Amino acid sequence: MAEPNHPAHETREHALQRIHELTQPTGAAVPSQVPTHWYNVAADLPEPVPPHLHPGTNQPLQPEDLEPLFAKALIEQEVSTERYIEIPQTVREIYAQWRPSPLVRALRLERALGTKAHIYYKYEGGSPAGSHKPNTAVAQAYYNAIEGVTKLTTETGAGQWGASLSLAGALLGLEVEVWQVRASYDAKPYRRAQMEVYGGTCHPSPSTLTEAGRAMLAKDPNTTGSLGMAISEAVEVAAGDPHAHYALGSVLNHVMLHQSVIGEEAMQQLTELGESVPDVIFGCAGGGSNLAGLTFPFMGRNLREGTTTRLVACEPAACPSLTQGEYRYDFGDVAGLTPLLKMYTLGRDFVPPAIHAGGLRYHGMSPIVSHAVHLGLMDAIAVAQNDAFAAGVLFARAEGIIPAPESTHAVAGAIAHARQAADGEVIVLGLSGNGVLDLPAYEQYV
C-alpha cells in the first residue's frame, strides 16, 4: 500500500515542517534557457484590463476579498502591472525537469502539406502531467506552501488540470482535492488514476459533499456537470477550511502570468533560429492560459516595438466564447460564488454538447485574453471538431506526437493557414499537450 503524501493524523506542525523542507531548493542545475522571470502583459497593454468586481457590491475587488481563497503572493500578481516578476528558485528547479520545452520545426509536416512556409510547434506535452498546466500548478502550490496552506482544492474538466495540481501537490507536500466534471469523471478513469498516483483525491461533480453540489443535483439529478459547477464546489470547500486554499487552472491573470514562460522561451528559441519575428502564432483557447502563455510575450513586443506578429486564438465551434459570446461581466462559476469577471462569455449556465471531446469546455474566457481580443490585439477563429481531429491525425502521422484534442484546434488553424501561405512565411503553433490519455476520442474519429 502506498504511503499517502499527508499521513493520517499528522499534526499541523509536522505537516508544515514536511512542506517547508519540500519548498527548499535542492541545488539542481537549471539551464540558462529556463526563464528567470515571468512576463506580465499588463505592463504593456494600451488600456488596463477591467477589474474583477465583488459579486455583492459590484465594486472592484480588494485584495482582502480574495484572501480566503488565494495566497497573498498570487493576489498581488493578479493585479500587478510590473512587466517582469521573478520566478522562485524552487519553481525554476522543478520547471527545469521539462523546460525549456522544445520548439521544433515541423519539417515532415511541411513535406506532407507541400508548403514552403516554415511551421514550428512549441511542445508542452513533455511535462510529467502531459500538458502546459504544471507551469502554473507548481507556482500556485509553491506560494500556498510557503504561506502555511496545507491543502488545495480545485475543479477539473478533462482532467489535465486536476492531474497537474495533484503533481504539484506531491512535489510540494500539499493535500489536493479535485472536483471533476461528472461526464469526464465517468469517461476518463485514467486521469483519475493519475491524480491518485500523485496522492490527490478526485470526486465527480456535482457531488453530495457540498451545498452547491447538492443544490445542483436537486435541480437536475442527471446532470453531467460543468466546469462552472465544479468550481462552485471547490471554492465552497476551500472557503470553509482555514488551512485550505483554492487553485484555478486558467482564466485569472496570475495563471496567464505563470504560463508566459512558454512564449518567452519560444521567442528566444526563434531568435536563435534566425526567425525572431514569426508571421503568425496559433494557440488553442479554452480558458485561455496556454494561448496567453505562448502569445503574450509576442503581443507585448508588438506593442513595445511595433513588430506585427499576428496572434490567433483557436477555439472549438462547440464552445465558442470568443467568436460567439458576449463581452460583459459574468460569474466564473454556476453558483455565483466567484468574483464577476469582464470576459467573453456564453453565460455561466452554458453546457457544451456531449459530443465535444476533450477540454476547452469553459463558458467564459480569461479576462485578459478577452480584453486583448476586444482591443484587436489578437484574432479568434472557431474550429469544428472533425477538422480538429483530422489535423491531429495528420500531425501525428507526420511528426509522431499525438496532440491533445485541445491542441488540435491550433494544429488545424496552422495547417489551414500553411496550405495558402507564402514561401518562407513563419508559422508557430502551440502544442499544449499530448493526447495519450484522450486516445478513445481519437479512436472514435479514426
Next chain:
Amino acid sequence: MAEPNHPAHETREHALQRIHELTQPTGAAVPSQVPTHWYNVAADLPEPVPPHLHPGTNQPLQPEDLEPLFAKALIEQEVSTERYIEIPQTVREIYAQWRPSPLVRALRLERALGTKAHIYYKYEGGSPAGSHKPNTAVAQAYYNAIEGVTKLTTETGAGQWGASLSLAGALLGLEVEVWQVRASYDAKPYRRAQMEVYGGTCHPSPSTLTEAGRAMLAKDPNTTGSLGMAISEAVEVAAGDPHAHYALGSVLNHVMLHQSVIGEEAMQQLTELGESVPDVIFGCAGGGSNLAGLTFPFMGRNLREGTTTRLVACEPAACPSLTQGEYRYDFGDVAGLTPLLKMYTLGRDFVPPAIHAGGLRYHGMSPIVSHAVHLGLMDAIAVAQNDAFAAGVLFARAEGIIPAPESTHAVAGAIAHARQAADGEVIVLGLSGNGVLDLPAYEQYV
C-alpha cells in the same frame, strides 16, 4: 475520416515512390549529442555469443535463412562484430525529436530517501510512443523501407512495441499489422487506439487469421495469449507475403544494437557531470533491449578499460527468466517457427500469471544479455510486483514522472540499493518509459 498511410488500391510503384520520399532526410538540425553510431558489444565480449540455430538442421543460421523475414542490413547487423555501426541520417533526424533523452539527477528522490548516494535516471519516456522502443522501431522500419518492403508485421504484449512500430510505420510510410496478446488487447484499449491513430492495424492473438492462431485456439479456445503465440502469427503472415517483413521489438542482437544510443548518451552525460564511472546501473529486463541499450556501452568499457561499473538486470519475480530459467537453446515463439536461440528461458509454453501487470512477460531473454549474465559480466535480481509498484509511486511523488510498470523494477532495484549505499555512490537507473497508459494497474495498487 482520416486518410490511411497507405491508400487503398495503391499500386506498388506508387507506394515505393511515397516511401522513398519519406526515407529522405529533411535537413533537420541534429544535436551533436545524438550519437552518430550504434555501439555493438559483440566487438568487446571475451567469448562470442552462441549463434542462432536453424530449427530444422540445428546448424548455425545462414544469412539467407533470415531473408524472408528481415532486411539484409538488419541480418548483417545481427551477426556483425564491428564495434561501431553508422546511424543513417534519416534515423538520426527522427531520433533528434526526443534524443538525447534526459539524464536527470533525482535530487528530490534522494531527499525523500535520505540518501547521500547520487541517483540518476535516464528517461526514455519522452519519445512519442512513451518508451525506448522507437529507437529500434525507426531503424528497422528505415532499413526495410529502403529495401523495398512496404509492410511490417509484429507482435506486442502490453502494446509499447506495437505502438512504436506503428509510429515508425507512419513516419516512413509502411503498413504495420500487429498481433497483440489477447489479455492486453482486452485490458488496454488505449494502446490499440494509439496504433490506429498511427495508421496501424491491431488484432488480438491468438487470432483466426493465421494457421498458428487457429491451432492455438483449437487447443485452448479461452487462452489469454502470450508473446510467443503472437510471434508465431506475425512471422507466419510476413513469411507468406513477398512485400512484407517481420519486426521484433527485443531479444535479437540488432535490436540491442539500436538501443545502444541510450547508454552511449548516458556515458557522455555522466562524463559532462563529472561522474563518468557510475558504481552501479539498474535496468529492467523483459526481452532485454532497454537493459542492453543502457548497460552495454558501460560493459564494453569495463571490458576494454577495466572500469568496474556493476550492471544489474531487474526482472519481475512473476517472469524470472534470468534468475530461474535454464540457459539453453529454445525457440523464440510457441509454434517453433523462429530460429533456436541460446538464452535463459522458462520454456516457450510459459504464460505468466494474469496478476502480473505490464510488459516483461516474455519466456526467454535476449541471447546476448543471457550470454553476458552467463559470463558474469552482469548480475540479475527478481523484484516482486508490489515492491515494484511501491517504488513507482514513491518515484512519481518525488520526481513527478510516473514510471512504466516495466521501469518500476529498475526503480525498485535502485531504491533498495540507495537505502544502504555509501555517501557519494553513483547509481544510474533506466526509466525505459512512462506509465501513463498503465494507470489502471497503478490504481489497483494505490
